Amino acid sequence: MMGAGFHGGMFWRREQKGPTRVSRELLLRVVSQFGPYRKQGALALVVIAFSAGVGLVSPLLIRAIIDQAIPSRDFSLLAVLSLGMVITPAFGGLLGVLQSYLNAQISQRVMFDLRNKLYEHVQGLSLRFFTTVKTGEIMSRLNNDVSGINRVVNETMAQSVMQVLTLLSTIALMVSMEWRLALSSLVMVPLALAAARPVGNRRFDMQHVSQRFQADMTAIMQETLNISGFVLMKSFGREAYERTRFSAKNRELMNIQISVSMLGRWFRMLLQVLEAAGPAVVFLFGGYLVLNGEMSLGTIIAFVALLARLYGPLSQLANTQLEVMGALALFERIFEYLDMKPDITDKPGAAPLPSPVRGRVAFRDVTFEYTPGRPALSHVSFEAEPGQLVALVGPSGAGKTTTTYLIPRFYDVTDGRIEIDGQDVRNVTVASLRDGMGIVTQETYLFNTTIEDNLRYARPDAMHEEIEAACRAARLEDLIAQMPDGLHTVVGERGYRLSGGEKQRLAIARVLLKDPRILILDEATSSLDSQTEALIQAALGPLMEGRTTLAIAHRLSTVLAADKLVVLDQGRLVEMGTHRELLARGGLYAELFEIQFKPQLTEALKAPANGQPTNGPAVPLVASRGAVG
Numbered sequence: 136m137m138g139a140g141f142h143g144g145m146f147w148r149r150e151q152k153g154p155t156r157v158s159r160e161l162l163l164r165v166v167s168q169f170g171p172y173r174k175q176g177a178l179a180l181v182v183i184a185f186s187a188g189v190g191l192v193s194p195l196l197i198r199a200i201i202d203q204a205i206p207s208r209d210f211s212l213l214a215v216l217s218l219g220m221v222i223t224p225a226f227g228g229l230l231g232v233l234q235s236y237l238n239a240q241i242s243q244r245v246m247f248d249l250r251n252k253l254y255e256h257v258q259g260l261s262l263r264f265f266t267t268v269k270t271g272e273i274m275s276r277l278n279n280d281v282s283g284i285n286r287v288v289n290e291t292m293a294q295s296v297m298q299v300l301t302l303l304s305t306i307a308l309m310v311s312m313e314w315r316l317a318l319s320s321l322v323m324v325p326l327a328l329a330a331a332r333p334v335g336n337r338r339f340d341m342q343h344v345s346q347r348f349q350a351d352m353t354a355i356m357q358e359t360l361n362i363s364g365f366v367l368m369k370s371f372g373r374e375a376y377e378r379t380r381f382s383a384k385n386r387e388l389m390n391i392q393i394s395v396s397m398l399g400r401w402f403r404m405l406l407q408v409l410e411a412a413g414p415a416v417v418f419l420f421g422g423y424l425v426l427n428g429e430m431s432l433g434t435i436i437a438f439v440a441l442l443a444r445l446y447g448p449l450s451q452l453a454n455t456q457l458e459v460m461g462a463l464a465l466f467e468r469i470f471e472y473l474d475m476k477p478d479i480t481d482k483p484g485a486a487p488l489p490s491p492v493r494g495r496v497a498f499r500d501v502t503f504e505y506t507p508g509r510p511a512l513s514h515v516s517f518e519a520e521p522g523q524l525v526a527l528v529g530p531s532g533a534g535k536t537t538t539t540y541l542i543p544r545f546y547d548v549t550d551g552r553i554e555i556d557g558q559d560v561r562n563v564t565v566a567s568l569r570d571g572m573g574i575v576t577q578e579t580y581l582f583n584t585t586i587e588d589n590l591r592y593a594r595p596d597a598m599h600e601e602i603e604a605a606c607r608a609a610r611l612e613d614l615i616a617q618m619p620d621g622l623h624t625v626v627g628e629r630g631y632r633l634s635g636g637e638k639q640r641l642a643i644a645r646v647l648l649k650d651p652r653i654l655i656l657d658e659a660t661s662s663l664d665s666q667t668e669a670l671i672q673a674a675l676g677p678l679m680e681g682r683t684t685l686a687i688a689h690r691l692s693t694v695l696a697a698d699k700l701v702v703l704d705q706g707r708l709v710e711m712g713t714h715r716e717l718l719a720r721g722g723l724y725a726e727l728f729e730i731q732f733k734p735q736l737t738e739a740l741k742a743p744a745n746g747q748p749t750n751g752p753a754v755p756l757v758a759s760r761g762a763v764g
């Protein structure tokens with residue numbers, strides 16, 4: 136829209152849209168963020184207008200002193216006028232304090248709203264968003280970009296209004312005093328303003344790049360300075376590489392920040408020269424007018440005082456324009472996120488899943504593509520009756536995890552449909568759908584808080600007895616008894632202070648507490664020692680009891696206990712039946728069984744000799760599950 140000469144986009148590339156200019160749309164949208172605070176805003180404007188007016192009083196007082204009080208030798212008038220020169224700035228100062236207060240109120244509230252809005256919005260986005268974006272990038276927008284707005288609103292937007300008002304009122308007063316002198320001292324103003332524009336556009340671009348570098352850096356920190364990334368970096372000895380990568384981004388950031396702060400500096404120098412030249416013009420031309428008897432001496436002095444009020448705001452205003460444009464770049468980045476449409480939403484008028492949930496899960500000719508044209512699942516149909524255990528088996532990358540993601544609508548099917556109790560999952564509310572479902576993921580995620588808090592995440596209002604019962608069922612009570620703080624032991628970042636098996640059992644206890652009708656279980660692939668394996672197996676027994684379970688099976692016990700095995704290969708359902716039936720068929724499952732499950736049989740047979748816990752259904756080779764429903 137402006138500054139056509141800077142359209143090159145040499146500073147930043149944007150994949151989809153290309154360089155964006157400050158558009159009307161963007162401006163309107165930014166302004167609309169302030170809508171809820173228009174009362175405070177209006178009040179702030181009134182205060183600003185008063186401050187601008189107050190500033191005009193002093194030059195008028197000066198003129199009165201020189202043209203009236205001194206020539207008429209009226210000392211009392213002189214004293215009153217001088218006193219006025221002290222009182223007016225003091226009053227102006229008070230107004231300034233009030234103005235700062237109002238600014239802070241408005242800007243902090245707008246940031247508060249934006250942060251909440253952003254968090255809520257990003258939370259509502261689907262898994263697809265999180266698999267395509269870097270976490271650090273999100274953090275950066277929530278932190279850096281939103282805080283950047285504060286500076287702008289507080290220092291810049293209000294100031295620019297103040298400066299415009301000061302400029303206009305000063306010019307008006309100058310013109311009314313002596314229009315010819317005013318004109319001669321204002322000649323340079325339009326020139327200065329015109330020069331500000333391209334500088335502003337350039338600054339806008341650079342601000343954008345700078346924010347991107349900042350986000351990149353946050354992403355590197357995020358990726359390498361968390362436990363998993365740290366271990367990875369250390370184990371592959373890539374510290375130097377990461378340091379170089381970080382330092383390269385850091386350097387780019389530094390360079391661009393230096394350019395940003397230097398940009399417009401020449402322009403400001405030009406203004407400073409103008410500032411000095413102004414009074415010279417006034418004395419020269421004004422002096423000529425005084426000599427000709429066309430103007431009073433007081434007017435010259437008042438003009439010089441007014442000029443100081445003119446060039447000050449002018450140079451700041453040019454600066455303000457740059458700041459505002461930089462801020463618009465920040466707003467633009469924030470809006471970019473806010474504009475992403477959540478793709479998993481409730482249909483208009485969607486009703487909750489009818490309760491009680493019976494737990495019948497059906498895939499009907501389901502096809503799903505992560506990337507268009509490359510199906511991860513094709514034409515998959517199967518059913519899980521209430522209370523049944525259905526095991527998904529198949530080689531790596533067959534689409535097992537994908538299958539489980541579709542049920543709670545982490546993604547929506549591309550074709551076909553998934554039904555729960557005969558209801559298409561897309562027709563019921565997402566909240567009710569997920570409410571009736573429990574998911575134990577392949578990798579256990581824990582928050583860095585106490586064991587109890589992690590468990591309560593499933594049900595904040597759980598009674599203490601219920602938590603203890605869940606821990607007992609998940610075979611956690613011995614572990615907790617050993618810990619110095621028991622249930623109040625902090626598990627560390629992502630639960631790193633617990634072993635893999637302990638984390639899994641904690642995850643099982645967590646889902647037990649939620650007590651869902653439908654359970655989705657992605658069994659961990661990592662092989663555990665036989666004792667831990669037995670403990671987890673024992674924990675899983677009560678978990679599957681009386682629920683429809685869809686398990687991605689990596690354990691022999693699971694496939695043996697399953698009512699039905701669904702064998703996937705390259706996104707297709709290739710076999711379906713019980714373990715016995717499929718083994719007899721001699722197909723893919725029989726093959727997988729030989730490689731994946733059979734070795735566990737020999738393991739399991741050895742296990743009891745090692746003094747396995749005998750309580751509970753440990754290693755239920757052929758688990759006796761009370762099928763319900």
Ligand SMILES: Nc1ncnc2c1ncn2[C@@H]1O[C@H](COP(=O)(O)OP(=O)(O)OP(=O)(O)O)[C@@H](O)[C@H]1O
Pocket residue numbers: 266505506511529530531532533534535536537538
């Ligand atoms: N977010 C994603 N974007 C694009 N493709 C994906 C995504 N997630 C998975 N895929 C692809 O979809 C296919 C199925 O993946 P899925 O995770 O369902 O396999 P899996 O059967 O669970 O394998 P494993 O036993 O190794 O966990 C794979 O080819 C995988 O590369």
Ligand SMILES: [Mg+2]
Pocket residue numbers: 535536537577
């Ligand atoms: Mg998987």
